[in-house]
Structures are given as structure tokens and as C-alpha cells.
Amino acid sequence: MDNKILFLIFLLFVIALLASFKNPTEYRCTDCNVILISIDSLRYDHLGINGYQKNTSPNIDNFARDSIFFPNYITQAYLTPISEASIHTSRYPSSNGFVSFTSMLDSQATKLEDVLRIYGYNNYAFVGSGNFYGDGTFVDQFSPSYKVYRFTSEKRGFPLNPNELKNFTKEKFFLWISIGNIHWPYGVPNAPQKYVDMFVDKNYSGPLKDIILDENFLPYIRDSIAHRRLNGTEFLSGYSLTNDDKKYIIDNYDSGIRYVDNYIGDLIQSIKENGLMNNTIIVIQSEHGEELGDHGRFTHGDIFENTIHTLLTIHNPVLKQKGTVLTQAQGLDIMPTILDMIGIPIPESVQGKSLTSVILDKTDVIHGKVNSDFNKYVFSERIPNPSQLHWILNITTENAIPIKTIYEILLKYNETDARNVLQDLKDISNDSYDEDLAVRTNEWKLIERPAYRIHILAQYKADSHSVDPDALTVNYSSLYQLYDLKNDPNEQKNLAGKKLPIENELIKVLREWRKMKESLKIQYVFNKTVFPNYTFT
Numbered sequence: 001m002d003n004k005i006l007f008l009i010f011l012l013f014v015i016a017l018l019a020s021f022k023n024p025t026e027y028r029c030t031d032c033n034v035i036l037i038s039i040d041s042l043r044y045d046h047l048g049i050n051g052y053q054k055n056t057s058p059n060i061d062n063f064a065r066d067s068i069f070f071p072n073y074i075t076q077a078y079l080t081p082i083s084e085a086s087i088h089t090s091r092y093p094s095s096n097g098f099v100s101f102t103s104m105l106d107s108q109a110t111k112l113e114d115v116l117r118i119y120g121y122n123n124y125a126f127v128g129s130g131n132f133y134g135d136g137t138f139v140d141q142f143s144p145s146y147k148v149y150r151f152t153s154e155k156r157g158f159p160l161n162p163n164e165l166k167n168f169t170k171e172k173f174f175l176w177i178s179i180g181n182i183h184w185p186y187g188v189p190n191a192p193q194k195y196v197d198m199f200v201d202k203n204y205s206g207p208l209k210d211i212i213l214d215e216n217f218l219p220y221i222r223d224s225i226a227h228r229r230l231n232g233t234e235f236l237s238g239y240s241l242t243n244d245d246k247k248y249i250i251d252n253y254d255s256g257i258r259y260v261d262n263y264i265g266d267l268i269q270s271i272k273e274n275g276l277m278n279n280t281i282i283v284i285q286s287e288h289g290e291e292l293g294d295h296g297r298f299t300h301g302d303i304f305e306n307t308i309h310t311l312l313t314i315h316n317p318v319l320k321q322k323g324t325v326l327t328q329a330q331g332l333d334i335m336p337t338i339l340d341m342i343g344i345p346i347p348e349s350v351q352g353k354s355l356t357s358v359i360l361d362k363t364d365v366i367h368g369k370v371n372s373d374f375n376k377y378v379f380s381e382r383i384p385n386p387s388q389l390h391w392i393l394n395i396t397t398e399n400a401i402p403i404k405t406i407y408e409i410l411l412k413y414n415e416t417d418a419r420n421v422l423q424d425l426k427d428i429s430n431d432s433y434d435e436d437l438a439v440r441t442n443e444w445k446l447i448e449r450p451a452y453r454i455h456i457l458a459q460y461k462a463d464s465h466s467v468d469p470d471a472l473t474v475n476y477s478s479l480y481q482l483y484d485l486k487n488d489p490n491e492q493k494n495l496a497g498k499k500l501p502i503e504n505e506l507i508k509v510l511r512e513w514r515k516m517k518e519s520l521k522i523q524y525v526f527n528k529t530v531f532p533n534y535t536f537t
């Protein structure tokens, strides 16, 4: 071979090597607008595209099929504002300080909207989720980055009339739309009757028919039994829900999904009609799902798959590649992905990664092979913030001294943080309490529950009028839960303690991760009173 041929071979090698790296021109849209749509309380396996048997989501399904769809998307928390703050800062709740409804964001956490504003975007927020309006600290801290931060004008209304999108054709914009209509009260009280009739059995005549399925009822169901509130209206106290009742609840919840799906369809239609489809990156995600009775509870208060495994789909007009990315993605990845796609430098503070490399990875998108190196481990946090403890403990009983003690501690800290509550519990019980954490691979999930005693206390059967002492004994299976997500996606069979090698691996990963978080030394700061005054009888 002469030098010329050698050089040609070398050149071909270099070209092949370059082609193997991601090419920004394949996905970068520097002139693109950005629309982020956040849907509250949307459970992933109640979507058609994830195999649900009811036709709850034809518009979301179509949009996801024409875009990049992430069926293994995980959020960092189980509550809307906490999960959303993680998305907008690309930091875990424990690393950005936003761990309750009234948290103050850590000063180190740069927000997506701050970066976009610096780079010339006009930011607009239209919010329908209750957590993003009123006097919440989320609003105080996030709204200054927006030119317009508008709440829904009517109760249970949608945040933006799709026709208003015609006003967004002249300047480069970031538009955040949050939709709260799937959240309790389940059902669609203001919607046309057809959305109710689609799923809810007209012949249902059980006792739930006359009850609004909201915060006065749903959080007080434990293991299919309705419980009395401490200081609230009594609904069906002691009543054991039948399968028809449970179906009625879920059918109403599904009506809400269909109603929101129709709204998403109208939004997409208006985006198309206003010529925005070809110059806008559109991200649709849900901050958390809903338990719907899977682990004894309705609503959302834990880090099981039904709650942290949610919807993510991304439309990028420049991308030729469409399809499904099986590799797991997480809330933290949304901010760096958006910035990468529009060619804006990603701040060093982010803890997530741009998803563009897995989107362009044909072994995943075309051949369905998970990239086990990307997001090998993702984490979700269940920090027992005072307001959440208040929710889960608000079940009445006559003799439950421990509950009362916990209440008193909670009341003492009505303007401060969950960590102090945990410290006090430690002082009275000689036990250590910390937040529950989940670590997840594409196939396995381990939940570590240092706060398990609190949750056991909260979840005991109120009708027994006493705390089961056995439930308070430390045992291994109450500290760890290990699930095989491939064969047991609803996490019904705890495999912890069965000596599977994956368990040790995940425990080690969690410990290292806890150490990393502790080294960040984030102080949680709260600025609003959390608890109303309760009296004990």
C-alpha cells in the first residue's frame, strides 16, 4: 500500500469516528421557542400508549408517537411543586432545598427560566395546578422570571385558551403551561357530560355517588377502609369499599385524564394552526402519578412506580429521529435537554444530563436496546415534610398516644423544617429517621425506608384504636423493599433479604449517594406556616 491509500484509510477512519459522535446539527434548533406542559397527577399506566385498555389519551398518544417518547421516565419526588422545582433546576429536592409546599430554593440552584431569560427568551407561565398560585412560596420564587405569570381565572378551568397561542408568533418565547384538572377532586365537574359518561358506570348506586372525591375523602382511605378525619367532616367512617366503589373512583379519575387529553389535543391543534410546530420544542411531562389503591392508599404520598413513573414526551422539529427511548430518563434531565437542543450553555449546577445522546442512539430508538450506562441509577426522594406528615397522620383515633406525640412535634415546628421533626422523633425514640429514598435501574428498584416508623404509625388501621407494637419492631423487610420491575411493575412482591446480588449493589449505591448529598450541606428554609391549629380531645 502506498501512502495515498493509507491516508485514505486513515481519513475514512476519522470520518467514521466523527460520525459516531452526536452531531448537534441533527438536533439543535437555536431559533426554537420552548413550550413545557406539566400535567398534575397523571399516572403512566393509565395512558393508551402505555397499554391502558380504556381510551383515555388519544391525543397524548398521537403526539408521543410523532415525537420522542420516554416510557421509562422517573420524577424526583411525589408532590407537584417539589417535583416541578427539580425539573426547573435540574437538582434533587434535597440539593435545591425545595422539599415542601413552603420551601425556599437554595441560592445555588439556577432555574431554567432564569437562563432562558438571559438568552433573550420571553417567558410566560399559565398555571392551573393549585400549587403554583395563591400564596405559595413556589410562586414567589418562580414568577419573577416571567413576563406574565397568570393563574386560571375560573375554578377547575384550563390555564390558557388554545386560541391565545396566536399571540405567540412574533417573539421568541418560553411558555410553561401547568394543568391541574386530573388532580382531585376526581372527575370533571365543569366538563361536558360526555367525559363523565365515557367511563363512569351510570348504574353505580353505591355510597360514593354523593361524595366529592377530594381531599376530604380520598386521603383517608387505608387498605380499602374509609377513616374518619381528626377535625373534619365524617364520610363513611369505617366503611369498607367494595370493588364497585373502587372502580367508580378510578373511572372518575380516568374521566379527568380524557378531559385533559382533549385539551392537549386542542393545544396541539392551535400550535399547528399558528405555524409553531416547526419552530418550537414541546415537552409534555407529568410531575407525579396516583396510587389508586395499589398499596392501600389513593392519592399520592410515596415513591412507588404508580407515583414517580410518569409521562415524558419531547417534540423537536429539527430531529428526524422519532420513536421510543427505552433507557430511563428523569425529571433532572429536562432542563439540560432543552438547553442543549436550543444551543444554550448548560449551567454547572445541573445534576441531570441532556437526553440528546440517547435520543440519537439508534441501538435504543430503532433496535430497542437499553443503554445501561446512561442514567444507570436514578433516585427519587420521599422527604417527610411537615405538611405531608400532616396529611398522612390526619386520621382520628381515641387512644393513639404516639400519633398525638407526633402531632405535638409537628405543631411545634409549624414554621420550620421536616429535619427538625425527624430529630425530635429520634430524641424520644432513640431511633434514626431520615428520608425514604428509591434508587432505580432500568430493571430493578430498591427503596430504603429510614422513616418507616413514621409511615407505619401513619398507616396503621385506625379502627383498631391502637398502634400495633409488632409493626414498630425493626425488621429488615420494613427497612428495604426490592422490586423486579420487569416481572413485577406494580411492586407487589418485596424481594429484599433474598440475597440477590442486585440488592447489595443498590444499597451501596444509595449509601454513596446519601454521602454525596450530605456533603452539599443544604439547609432547608421555610417561610410560611404549615399547620392549622389542631385541638386534641
Ligand SMILES: [Zn+2]
Binding pocket: 040, 041, 079, 080, 081, 183, 287, 288
Ligand atoms: Zn400534584
